[in-house]
Amino acid sequence: MIDKASYLIEPWSIRESGVDLWDLGRSESLFALSNGHIGLRGNLDEGDPHGLPGSYLNSVHELRPLPYAEAGYGYPESGQTVINVTDGKIIRLLVDDEPFDIRYGELRSHQRVIDFREGVLSRDVEWVSPAGQTIRVHSERLVSFSQRSIAAFYFEVEAVDNPARVVIQSELVANEQLPTRRGDPRAAAVLESPLISERHRADGTKVETVHITRHSEIRVAAALDHHFEGPDSLGISSESEPDAGRVTATAVLLPGQKLRMVKWLAYGWSEQRSLPALRDQAAAALVAARQTGWGGLVREQKEYLDAFWNRADVEVDGDPEVQQAVRFALFHVLQSAARAERRAIPAKGLTGPGYDGHAFWDSETYVLPVLTYTAPDAAGDALRWRHATLPLARERAELLGLAGAAFPWRTIHGEECSGYWPAGTAAFHVNADIADAVARYVNVTKDERFEREVGLEILVETARLWRSLGHHDLDGRFRIDGVTGPDEYSAIADNNVYTNLMARRNLIAAADAARRHPARAAELGVDAEVTASWRDAAEDMFIPYDPHLGVHPQSEGFTEHQVWDFEHTTPEQYPLLLHFPYFDLYRKQVIKQADLVLAMQRCGDAFTMDEKIRNFAYYEALTVRDSSLSACCQAVMAAECGHLSLAHDYLREAALMDLRDIEHNTGDGLHMASLAGSWIALVEGFGGLRDSGEVIAFSPRLPEGLTRLAFGLCVRGRHLRVEVSDATATYTVSDGPAITLLHHGQTVRVQPSKPVSLDVPPAPVLDRPKQPSGREPLRFLRPPG
Numbered sequence: 001m002i003d004k005a006s007y008l009i010e011p012w013s014i015r016e017s018g019v020d021l022w023d024l025g026r027s028e029s030l031f032a033l034s035n036g037h038i039g040l041r042g043n044l045d046e047g048d049p050h051g052l053p054g055s056y057l058n059s060v061h062e063l064r065p066l067p068y069a070e071a072g073y074g075y076p077e078s079g080q081t082v083i084n085v086t087d088g089k090i091i092r093l094l095v096d097d098e099p100f101d102i103r104y105g106e107l108r109s110h111q112r113v114i115d116f117r118e119g120v121l122s123r124d125v126e127w128v129s130p131a132g133q134t135i136r137v138h139s140e141r142l143v144s145f146s147q148r149s150i151a152a153f154y155f156e157v158e159a160v161d162n163p164a165r166v167v168i169q170s171e172l173v174a175n176e177q178l179p180t181r182r183g184d185p186r187a188a189a190v191l192e193s194p195l196i197s198e199r200h201r202a203d204g205t206k207v208e209t210v211h212i213t214r215h216s217e218i219r220v221a222a223a224l225d226h227h228f229e230g231p232d233s234l235g236i237s238s239e240s241e242p243d244a245g246r247v248t249a250t251a252v253l254l255p256g257q258k259l260r261m262v263k264w265l266a267y268g269w270s271e272q273r274s275l276p277a278l279r280d281q282a283a284a285a286l287v288a289a290r291q292t293g294w295g296g297l298v299r300e301q302k303e304y305l306d307a308f309w310n311r312a313d314v315e316v317d318g319d320p321e322v323q324q325a326v327r328f329a330l331f332h333v334l335q336s337a338a339r340a341e342r343r344a345i346p347a348k349g350l351t352g353p354g355y356d357g358h359a360f361w362d363s364e365t366y367v368l369p370v371l372t373y374t375a376p377d378a379a380g381d382a383l384r385w386r387h388a389t390l391p392l393a394r395e396r397a398e399l400l401g402l403a404g405a406a407f408p409w410r411t412i413h414g415e416e417c418s419g420y421w422p423a424g425t426a427a428f429h430v431n432a433d434i435a436d437a438v439a440r441y442v443n444v445t446k447d448e449r450f451e452r453e454v455g456l457e458i459l460v461e462t463a464r465l466w467r468s469l470g471h472h473d474l475d476g477r478f479r480i481d482g483v484t485g486p487d488e489y490s491a492i493a494d495n496n497v498y499t500n501l502m503a504r505r506n507l508i509a510a511a512d513a514a515r516r517h518p519a520r521a522a523e524l525g526v527d528a529e530v531t532a533s534w535r536d537a538a539e540d541m542f543i544p545y546d547p548h549l550g551v552h553p554q555s556e557g558f559t560e561h562q563v564w565d566f567e568h569t570t571p572e573q574y575p576l577l578l579h580f581p582y583f584d585l586y587r588k589q590v591i592k593q594a595d596l597v598l599a600m601q602r603c604g605d606a607f608t609m610d611e612k613i614r615n616f617a618y619y620e621a622l623t624v625r626d627s628s629l630s631a632c633c634q635a636v637m638a639a640e641c642g643h644l645s646l647a648h649d650y651l652r653e654a655a656l657m658d659l660r661d662i663e664h665n666t667g668d669g670l671h672m673a674s675l676a677g678s679w680i681a682l683v684e685g686f687g688g689l690r691d692s693g694e695v696i697a698f699s700p701r702l703p704e705g706l707t708r709l710a711f712g713l714c715v716r717g718r719h720l721r722v723e724v725s726d727a728t729a730t731y732t733v734s735d736g737p738a739i740t741l742l743h744h745g746q747t748v749r750v751q752p753s754k755p756v757s758l759d760v761p762p763a764p765v766l767d768r769p770k771q772p773s774g775r776e777p778l779r780f781l782r783p784p785g
Contacts, residue, residue: 007659009320014328015113019102025051025667030658031112031121032351033143036340038151038267039350040089042121045139045155046100047090051667053176055087056350057269058343061357061412062194063215066419074399076419080412082357083194086209086222087176088265091155092169093137098129105129116331117309119145119301134160146300148339149285153263154294159253166253170263172207172224172245197242198275207238207245208282210275221268221278225286230259264289308334311719312374314682317708325655326682329675333370336672337378342385344412352669358410358417361430362629364437366673369680372444373713379441380450386434387454389414390461397465404464407431422491426484428469431462432502439509443691446716452517460524463510463534466503470537477542485555487595489576489585493555498599500541501606507538543606551618552611554596564590566772575626591619593627594634601636604690613641620769628657632677639685642764644703649777651681662778683711687722697742700724701763730757
């Protein structure tokens with residue numbers, strides 16, 4: 001029995017040799033396939049054993065109760081949780097009446113691989129049954145980028161030494177038994193069997209089912225079709241029942257003979273469409289997929305990915321692990337959103353049920369910057385989803401006594417699902433994060449129609465929120481009190497610097513967009529008086545500063561709090577939120593994740609370089625990184641401040657979050673923000689990308705461990721390629737008109753197909769800042785040598 005798994009470091013793939021029965025959940029997340037519309041965890045074809053079965057459809061969820069010990073006005077009454085829908089991945093195999101199960105018999109070899117250029121999960125197994133029958137199994141699966149409702153599977157079994165009677169059972173299963181959920185038993189009961197059967201049918205090589213969720217009333221249609229090739233003894237049958245359908249093929253194989261199957265899986269789902277409409281949608285998708293064929297789908301998959309990598313690839317020389325990790329990250333970030341098409345991008349993508357499948361501010365702050373420069377259509381669709389939820393956001397703002405729109409802290413459908421208001425409702429910065437993503441998308445794509453029809457309304461409603469949430473004090477300062485910033489170890493604070501700076505940017509962006517589209521702005525009730533009030537608030541925005549320490553407090557008064565006792569906090573007591581009460585965390589200087597540092601990254605023009613260096617050093621000593629959102633931000637600012645070796649450490653922590661399972665929860669799904677953060681750390685950190693206006697700026701510098709960095713950007717109708725070495729940076733416009741950019745503050749004009757190379761100035765020599773005891777970047781993650 002092979003009871004260990006190893007993952008090779010390869011530039012274009014993730015390859016697992018062997019299998020670890022005790023760590024299946026992790027591998028299922030790493031090998032998950034998705035297109036943003038459909039998500040399939042990397043479960044073994046035969047279904048058992050598994051860590052966590054998972055087939056997800058974007059936005060398909062169930063409602064569950066949100067219990068409160070004490071009720072409060074404005075508390076959300078219902079939560080939303082992603083559900084495991086009808087599973088069409090399962091392909092059971094019997095060899096002379098013995099189930100193919102890697103826990104029994106002898107597993108001679110087992111390998112799985114995804115090549116990021118092909119988007120296909122391949123598996124090769126050689127297994128000897130308990131009775132001594134040897135077989136080889138080769139399987140492949142994909143979730144199609146070109147046909148968004150389709151997943152497809154290729155399965156091949158070969159007899160090796162002796163004749164073998166084999167049976168393949170291709171299944172469609174609803175309400176799979178899942179591992180026991182810990183926590184609220186009422187929620188577990190709601191989610192135990194969320195699907196109610198409405199229709200099931202089997203005919204020849206086809207099976208179809210239609211279910212509806214018990215409480216959210218979302219209808220889901222699933223359908224299978226198959227093609228088999230084998231010896232003359234091949235026989236095929238099919239059957240169905242309310243929660244299952246099955247197509248069975250059986251044959252006697254002589255040594256060297258193979259039984260092959262291609263399976264197509266189609267889904268359709270809706271809150272509003274009828275059963276016949278969804279049934280017909282799935283059936284039509286199957287017809288199209290079958291006509292395309294397995295080979296055609298594979299070719300379309302590669303063509304889609306070829307186009308993506310041509311514009312988005314990041315090349316890293318000197319650190320093979322980071323090279324693999326950033327391509328792994330880009331592949332999964334693309335999978336999370338490519339065909340989501342006006343649906344959310346959850347924090348785990350569609351790779352697992354972590355965080356209940358909710359979307360947070362992670363999408364706009366971490367994932368969308370990557371997509372805006374590499375897959376802008378996907379970024380635009382994600383923002384159109386936010387726009388579609390504006391009516392719910394307006395209702396939430398009205399409930400809270402505010403103007404404009406208050407977007408939810410966490411959600412699937414658009415309603416607020418956070419039952420803990422200090423870390424949910426009070427985190428109003430999510431509204432500025434969404435507005436910032438809108439402004440960035442418009443700036444990078446120059447999509448005026450999007451701004452007029454979608455972006456302007458989001459900017460207007462969020463600006464109205466800030467104008468009603470804040471107020472001018474007696475000194476004329478515009479204050480935003482009683483809010484929670486990005487750092488979740490501080491809550492209900494006054495004048496959080498990140499929140500205030502992002503709100504200021506939101507107000508100015510809304511006023512500028514209204515000026516560009518006066519007719520549409522007038523339809524939204526915006527006139528010169530309204531925009532003037534927004535500009536006044538932005539100009540008067542209060543940004544706290546501590547003159548005694550020479551740093552910006554994270555929020556007003558933060559630097560006056562008692563510093564956390566890091567020296568007597570043991571490694572076993574991290575993450576702190578699991579071992580200390582929030583009231584203690586909230587009143588101490590201890591930071592879960594980058595907050596003021598994130599403010600410097602996102603709003604760098606609000607700080608001088610000296611302030612950045614002092615602020616960064618101060619907050620390094622307080623930040624414990626109990627969140628996967630922090631390392632990439634710290635990498636960017638470490639690089640800007642000249643701490644290149646430290647930035648490399650943080651880059652590796654962000655990039656290897658899931659590949660090394662640093663937080664020991666990859667089994668619940670991948671960390672999309674941290675994956676996106678590996679791109680951010682490289683491109684914004686070592687590439688020095690800053691793009692807040694018409695001129696895109698770069699200040700590239702590489703750490704000692706990297707010898708070359710190259711990346712591509714889609715920016716304002718051009719494809720720009722940047723290549724950085726120790727001494728030079730080269731800028732090339734490979735597609736589109738000339739572009740003006742800044743290189744370390746120097747204005748440069750780059751003509752199409754005429755690369756411009758410039759010297760890279762040396763970094764300043766600074767002392768490496770200290771982190772809390774035991775919370776330094778994980779040095780063991782550094783590559784050998």
